[in-house]
Amino acid sequence: MKAVVIGGGVAGAAVAYFLGQAGMETTVIDAGTHAASHVPSALINPVRGQSGQVDADALEGMHFTWGLIRELETQGHRVPHARSGVLRPLPDDRSRAKFGSHLPAGLNHDWVRPAAPLAPGWAHVLWLPEAGWVAGKPLCRALLAASGASVVAGRATAWTSDRVTVQPADQTGPATFQADAVIFCGGSAGSTWAGETATHRMGSVLKLDRAVSGLPLSFGAYLSPTDQGGVLGGTFEAPAPGWRPPELPLKSLVWLLDKGEALANLGGVSVTGRWTGSRLSGLQAGPDERGVWRLSGLGSKGFLLGPLLAARLVHDLCQSLGHSAGVT
Numbered sequence: 001m002k003a004v005v006i007g008g009g010v011a012g013a014a015v016a017y018f019l020g021q022a023g024m025e026t027t028v029i030d031a032g033t034h035a036a037s038h039v040p041s042a043l044i045n046p047v048r049g050q051s052g053q054v055d056a057d058a059l060e061g062m063h064f065t066w067g068l069i070r071e072l073e074t075q076g077h078r079v080p081h082a083r084s085g086v087l088r089p090l091p092d093d094r095s096r097a098k099f100g101s102h103l104p105a106g107l108n109h110d111w112v113r114p115a116a117p118l119a120p121g122w123a124h125v126l127w128l129p130e131a132g133w134v135a136g137k138p139l140c141r142a143l144l145a146a147s148g149a150s151v152v153a154g155r156a157t158a159w160t161s162d163r164v165t166v167q168p169a170d171q172t173g174p175a176t177f178q179a180d181a182v183i184f185c186g187g188s189a190g191s192t193w194a195g196e197t198a199t200h201r202m203g204s205v206l207k208l209d210r211a212v213s214g215l216p217l218s219f220g221a222y223l224s225p226t227d228q229g230g231v232l233g234g235t236f237e238a239p240a241p242g243w244r245p246p247e248l249p250l251k252s253l254v255w256l257l258d259k260g261e262a263l264a265n266l267g268g269v270s271v272t273g274r275w276t277g278s279r280l281s282g283l284q285a286g287p288d289e290r291g292v293w294r295l296s297g298l299g300s301k302g303f304l305l306g307p308l309l310a311a312r313l314v315h316d317l318c319q320s321l322g323h324s325a326g327v328t
């Protein structure tokens with residue numbers, strides 16, 4: 001059986017990987033631009049935001065993503081990451097109480113004393129030993145390589161539940177792909193190109209010449225190591241109804257530097273670059289009314305939840321097609 005996946009970010013690459021495991025002949029169409037998944041360092045952190053919310057699938061998602069990275073590395077793919085733990089400093093007793101009330105029983109955690117490299121002034125620190133970080137682009141690359149899918153560079157311009165029209169990047173004429181299933185994983189840019197209205201939030205991270213802390217620190221902003229130094233992330237621009245080409249968000253970069261300074265001393269650290277992406281909200285995982293399958297709207301949790309949701313989607317898709325190899 002044949003499947004066509006539109007989009008090669010973490011959603012599309014993970015869907016392609018599990019389709020490959022299910023024995024489906026898979027083609028991935030990827031425009032290769034504006035992928036939020038190319039964030040230099042993404043946290044795999046189940047305790048979110050400044051209120052400490054934990055998604056119902058967060059623990060399973062975290063373990064699933066680590067398991068998948070292990071599997072890829074066993075197959076010889078290089079995916080820079082560290083399951084190092086994440087420190088979540090909290091400003092006061094109220095925040096500690098709020099975070100504490102959200103922590104599920106199965107979450108391995110501890111409360112530790114604030115200490116260097118944290119800047120002074122934090123009241124409490126939540127230690128999440130099973131969290132960590134991963135470099136986005138190498139993970140997507142490894143998933144696509146391991147999937148066995150053929151990857152076509154180009155943009156899908158029209159699609160139904162069994163046919164996709166593609167404008168290849170090499171400017172040759174449009175090509176048509178026939179399939180038993182079509183899965184749309186186009187992220188923020190793809191949703192806008194498809195004429196949909198949704199909630200999009202641009203965000204930037206600053207690339208740093210070195211890691212400020214060996215462990216990711218996260219509250220308001222995050223400081224994390226990468227394979228090539230460190231990052232300070234991420235801004236949240238105002239919600240917009242569509243994707244827009246990245247701009248230089250000077251005002252929010254000043255805000256970001258302030259938040260970074262509040263986490264740790266940034267003295268002597270150089271900014272080596274900026275990366276900007278767009279988050280799409282409104283999770284959709286399953287078939288739509290036209291019979292096109294979708295995994296999109298992963299918001300800020302693409303690496304925490306994307307692989308798990310991709311595996312579930314492929315399971316359901318195989319079941320609906322009566323494709324027994326994928327139903328385990």
Ligand SMILES: Cc1cc2nc3c(=O)[nH]c(=O)nc-3n(C[C@H](O)[C@H](O)[C@H](O)COP(=O)(O)OP(=O)(O)OC[C@H]3O[C@@H](n4cnc5c(N)ncnc54)[C@H](O)[C@@H]3O)c2cc1C
Pocket residue numbers: 006007008009010011012029030031032033034035036037038039041042043044045154155156157185186187188189190191193202203204205233234235276277278279295296297298299300301302303304305
């Ligand atoms: C600043 C920032 C920081 C973040 N930090 C984290 C974090 O710490 N932890 C975490 O879990 N998540 C984080 N995220 C969120 C995460 O990056 C996203 O949830 C995730 O990458 C979305 O993946 P996706 O595959 O749905 O979309 P994308 O990564 O956007 O991929 C979509 C792909 O589809 C292609 N495409 C679109 N339309 C078409 C078409 N018609 N034809 C062909 N190709 C098409 C695009 O070119 C792109 O390559 C962050 C996001 C940002 C912006």
